[in-house]
Amino acid sequence: MIKHFDCRKYDYNTLSMHFKSYVEKHNCPEVFVDLSDFNIIDAMKFILISSAYHCSKYPSGRIKCHIASNEIKNYIKTFATSNLELV
Numbered sequence: 001m002i003k004h005f006d007c008r009k010y011d012y013n014t015l016s017m018h019f020k021s022y023v024e025k026h027n028c029p030e031v032f033v034d035l036s037d038f039n040i041i042d043a044m045k046f047i048l049i050s051s052a053y054h055c056s057k058y059p060s061g062r063i064k065c066h067i068a069s070n071e072i073k074n075y076i077k078t079f080a081t082s083n084l085e086l087v
Contacts, residue, residue: 003028029061036068
């Protein structure tokens with residue numbers, strides 16, 4: 001069952017720390033994250049950091065990220081990691 005990490009609950013400056021804590025506390029080989037409220041730079045930073053951490057705990061896991069626009073999705077795809085799915 002896919003878990004949902006709610007980014008809106010946290011300040012962007014502590015978001016990665018809260019995601020790491022979430023992954024440590026929950027059994028979440030698949031997790032959904034809605035980044036539609038973030039600009040491209042903040043979304044990229046979060047995706048790269050969170051996908052690397054998630055992959056270290058769940059090597060065959062997946063992070064499904066909702067992104068605001070196709071333009072941003074296309075840009076992020078160039079940096080996407082193997083455990084990331086943009087929706």
